[in-house]
Amino acid sequence: MNKRLAGEERRRTLLEMIEQSSEPITGSELARRVAVSRQVVVQDLSLLKAKGHQIVATARGYVYLPGEASPSAYTRKIVCRHEAEAMEAEMNAIVDEGVTIRDVIIDHPVYGSLTGQLMVKSRRDVRAFLERVEANQAAPLSHLTGGLHIHTLEADSEEAIDAAVSELERLGVLVSELD
Secondary structure, three states: OOOOOOHHHHHHHHHHHHHHOOOOEOHHHHHHHHOOOHHHHHHHHHHHHHOOOOEEEEOOEEEEOOOOOOOOOEEEEEEEEOOHHHHHHHHHHHHOOOOEEEEEEEEEOOOEEEEEEEEEOOHHHHHHHHHHHHHOOOOOHHHHHOOEEEEEEEEOOHHHHHHHHHHHHHHOOEEEEEO
């Protein structure tokens, strides 16, 4: 595109690009396509989110979620506890069973429930997420709660989630499942 667009038109264009993409799109790529800075894109996406559009930032870029879960998807919340070193093994155990890790949630004693959107569904996504954590020298949210955290899992079948839960039990990181 590379043509500078006015605010509303630019936001409409950004929304269409994210909605129509089958892959995450980075903020830098969006900025290049609409000929503005990455910071302008971040602000535009914040405005779109405030209007109720389900745009989520993931380790590989922005994605659009049409709703809380796809209509045919099964979801389950699980509680895990582990050190940061086990994060890759935990995430790979889940995605290897065809399950998406939608988010990570912690219950902080001061700030309450904090949620980080992940949308990790493959080893490639796991690798990108871990590289982003390392590049930003960021600690996982679970660092604030001694390793205790909740994940929302999503899959096309209960069996896939059951298999992921079994793997997490085998790894010794599963604390419990939530209803």
